[in-house]
Amino acid sequence: MRAYKTLTVMLIRSSLRDPIGLFFAIIFAPLLVAILGVVFGNDPMPQFGNRGFVDAILPSCVAMVMGMTGFMLLPVNQLLARESGALSRLRATPLSPRTYVAADLTVNAVITLVGVILALLVGSLGFGATLSGSAVGVLGAVVLGLVAFLTLGYALAAIYPGSKAANGIGNGLFLASVLTSGAFIPTADVPASLERIQKASPFYYLSELLRGQWTGQPWSQYTTAVVVLMVMTVICATLGARLFKWDT
Template sequence: MSALPTAERGSATWRLVKAESTLCVRDKVAPLWGIGFPLVLLIVLGSVPDLREPVEGSGGLTYFDLYVPVLVLFNLAILATASLPTTLAGYRENGVLRRMRTTPVGPARVLAAQLVANFAIAVVAMVLFLAVAGFGFGVDLPQHLPGFALAWLLAAGALLAIGLLITALAPGRGPATAIGTVLFFPMMFFAGLWVPISQMPPLLRDIAHYTPLGAGMGAFQDAYLGHFPSAVPLLTLAAYAVVCAFAAVRWFRWE
């Protein structure tokens, strides 16, 4: 079969992106758990007066100030451990990727379309969380917006690469869900969902700095305090993105 002309390939890719985005919304995992649940949690936490008290060692940030970036990371973690891997592993399990290998579109574009769809949902969620926290509860935007944007992009890249790695290792939806669940709760713990990182014991605090969400939280905190994120969390996130993406490509199975 001859290759598609460049314009047709671009058009097919765009149609595939739109189709995968529609399916991603219909599947409800990404919008409900990635946006809806953390948004409700944000509103509930913002209504608790005790969470407006400053946290020791956080540069004057309150508990609620800290929960806003945690919930931004929560969204990325849901997409990486639930939405992306279960969808793509389901495609493999049902033979979708195998059948697409015989078409000019090819399965690689399915991966790209899924990444774009999940990335778009993550952008919407991040903007929505910051807007609700700011307009609804008076939480200031990060004082260093370019630093925050860079940290978010690296965090999104690291988490989505982890999602692709889960997809590469899981033969179907069931194993993908199991692997994602096992990873989700420790990652959220080290992001400070239950205990702020600054209040963790020294050993756990040191471990948190080198986990994907702990590094993301550290970079976010720097940006909120008006500083460009330090090199360690940014390099940690970049390392996760590169290593996990390389491993996912190396071990990915189409069928």
């Protein structure tokens, strides 16, 4: 336990020395909510089921924080640690791999949750976004999505060839997922051809689940989303564990 605490503090300090990474993990989504809220306001709109624009996009902005962690931040940081030799030096100590992974997951989870909370605060306090559903339901969806995208990050870190490639590929995957997920476009306005592409994106299922819990829909309507995220978690955790590398 002492090793876990020490390593967690060390990883937090390391994260604080990366202002760009912290910006995208913590500030980007709340800033996006603020900008879109100022531009479009939060008056009820028929295309969003008589909800405001901020109310409609806020769950997707929450999903975006988790997507950035999984597609970009976690894999890039893992690869930078591997390329710098930091992981090799840790391997030479009595530290167990499980302790390192637990500490790293804790730090990434905390950073991601800070971004999620800030986005929700900006939406609710700044623009009057209101939770129509259950806070417990939203929390459950956040936890499920967080676990799924953290494991995705470890799987991608094992697959990406290096940190530079991870930056480029991760940005591309993230943008493609967001733009094709329907997260910021009413589902009714999406053509059938794009709808098929949407359903190939895990980001789509996370956004749908969060949106449903935000508006008070029953979990039974989102069985597919839950199953997809759980299967994704199992597959990515298995890949991440089997392909994990301490050095290049």
